[in-house]
Amino acid sequence: MRTLPRVRRGHSLRRKSPPDTLLQRERLTRSSRMTLKPWKKIYESTVYKNPYWTYKRDAFELPSGKHGEYHYVHTNGSSMVVPIMGDGTVLVINQYRYLMGRESVEFPCGSVKDGSTHEETARKELAEETGYSAGSLIKVGEFNPYNGVTTEMCQVFIARDLGFVGGTPDETEELELLRLTPAEIDAQIRSVAIWDGMTIAAWSIVKAKL
Incomplete structure (x- = not known):
């Protein structure tokens, strides 16, 4: 015959959730996320354009002060x-x-x-x-x-x-x-x-x- 565990009066068998629950960790992650620094666009030029898209070339500056070029398609x-x-x-x-x-x-x-x-x-x-x-x-x-x-x-x-x-x-x-x-x-x-x-x-x- 299976016997039930003895439980002291005033105590519950239900396991208490640890203070660091998944939800709390998610809230902490959202509230403590770092703010990423945007790149600065210096100028924008069009290399080629057709009715569907435009091939562009930008000059940009990184937060560190370094400069570079970015080639991309705008639509x-x-x-x-x-x-x-x-x-x-x-x-x-x-x-x-x-x-x-x-x-x-x-x-x-x-x-x-x-x-x-x-x-x-x-x-x-x-x-x-x-x-x-x-x-x-x-x-x-x-x-x-x-x-x-x-x-x-x-x-x-x-x-x-x-x-x-x-x-x-x-x-x-x-x-x-x-x-x-x-x-x-x-x-x-x-x-x-x-x-x-x-x-x-x-x-x-x-x-x-x-």
């Missing part, structure tokens, strides 16, 4: 769309990526041109690359795809209530339209069948909202 941003069909499957496109020399499965995405907005770009890219329009288009997050190289912020949209209107991709785009379940997207990311960083980042934002 108006980009929009990536995750289109959800009525049955819960997700539209993705397979296309050839010249720099990598291989095919890539991605969500529809495009750069924001001068005079356009992120939402307008999202609707345009969705129609061009998938042939569908969205009755509902909701922004769910944003991210920078490569913050050491570009100022670009990519806004992520979920598209629902889709209706087919016919696509007109750019002449440089040969696209294969695919439908995947969320589980299949997860599996293809794990197996590196989906390797595009922007698609993986967008999926990490969208997945929790499905």
Whole structure:
């Protein structure tokens, strides 16, 4: 027969939390984080510009007083769309990526041109690359795809209530339209069948909202 431990009156079997709990450590970490010193921009110059992005060169000064040059790409941003069909499957496109020399499965995405907005770009890219329009288009997050190289912020949209209107991709785009379940997207990311960083980042934002 199993016997219970003897407990002195006025004492509890419940273990008391140590004063240095995880929450307290997190609060301490947040309150004691050091303030990082910003770099000072001395001047900015444009090396090359096209309708999608601008290649810039800055001269900067470090907090130590040392000087240097920074080369980077400035853009108006980009929009990536995750289109959800009525049955819960997700539209993705397979296309050839010249720099990598291989095919890539991605969500529809495009750069924001001068005079356009992120939402307008999202609707345009969705129609061009998938042939569908969205009755509902909701922004769910944003991210920078490569913050050491570009100022670009990519806004992520979920598209629902889709209706087919016919696509007109750019002449440089040969696209294969695919439908995947969320589980299949997860599996293809794990197996590196989906390797595009922007698609993986967008999926990490969208997945929790499905």
